[in-house]
Amino acid sequence: MYTRSEPVTAPVQFTFEGRPMQAQAGETVAAALLAGNVGSFRSTPVSGDSRAPYCMMGACFDCLVTIDGLPNRQACMTEIRDGMVVQRQKGAA
Numbered sequence: 043m044y045t046r047s048e049p050v051t052a053p054v055q056f057t058f059e060g061r062p063m064q065a066q067a068g069e070t071v072a073a074a075l076l077a078g079n080v081g082s083f084r085s086t087p088v089s090g091d092s093r094a095p096y097c098m099m100g101a102c103f104d105c106l107v108t109i110d111g112l113p114n115r116q117a118c119m120t121e122i123r124d125g126m127v128v129q130r131q132k133g134a135a
């Protein structure tokens with residue numbers, strides 16, 4: 043479980059799996075989702091196992107999500123934007 047070390051001062055509104063959420067402007071989608079304690083970000087194509095961010099620097103691809111209908115977006119490399127629609131990626135896109 044993660045918590046923010048500082049309060050949100052520049053809020054950005056987005057949704058994850060239809061759930062309204064708030065982030066700090068300038069942070070990544072991965073940071074926003076971790077702060078929101080959403081659990082897994084995706085499931086693997088073969089076994090369906092759950093995955094969540096590991097490296098937070100674009101190397102592991104365990105943070106793949108669907109953003110505004112586009113699959114295979116690296117949440118750790120994507121800055122959150124107001125109105126973004128983020129969904130778990132289920133298997134291969």
Ligand code: FES
Pocket residue numbers: 094095096097098099100101102103104105106116117118119
């Ligand atoms: S957390 Fe490893 S690529 Fe995003």
